[in-house]
Each structure stands twice: as structure tokens, then as C-alpha cells.
Amino acid sequence: MEWKIVLKHENGIDRVEIVGIGEDPHRPVDIITTSRGPFGKKTLEKILEGVRRGVPVIIPAFSDRDLYAYAYHAGRIADEDPRWNYESNLPEITVPEEEDGELLII
DSSP states (O other): OEEEEEEEEEEOOOOEEEEEEESSSOOSSSSEEEEESSSHHHHHHHHHHHHHHHHOOTSSSSSSSSSSHHHHHHHHHHHHHHHHHEEEEOOOOOOOOOOOBOOOOO
């Protein structure tokens, strides 16, 4: 399986692509990062630095190799700068539902 996180800049030149190979996006066998253009290169560096620093506890990313950590930082860039368009084929993270007023987290 190939999981992709893509940021495309509105200028049509700059782009960041993060591809995870493997069945589980939380534990990919390999991660390939590429960028195109000067903004793309700086943006990829910002994402990689963010992944090294970590993600908030509310994001269920298990390690710095977890694609959801990359998705979190790429998504923040797109949220903060409307010139970037975020795309991903990662499955939605489901939030555990409370049952009888109790929440079991494993």
C-alpha cells in the first residue's frame, strides 16, 4: 500500500510529497519525502522539523515514523497559509466512543 500526503502551492511549481510504503500508516516500512521549488524545500524542512519535535498528545501518532505526524504538520501549514492545498489518502482517525459514560483507551 502507498499512503500519500501532498501539499501543492497555488503557484503550480512548489510541491511537497510524503509517501509511506506499507500496510499500516502508523508503521510504514519506508517513508519517501520529496519537494519541488524553493517554497517546497523550505516547507518540507519545516514539516520534518515539526515531526522531530513531535505532535500534541491528542494526535494518535505512535512515533516519528508515523504518517499521521507528517499529516498533522503538513495540515497545519495548509491551515496557516491558504496558498497551500493539502491532500492525503490516509484513513480518517476515529475517535473512540464513550460507552455508558466511560471511555476505554488502550
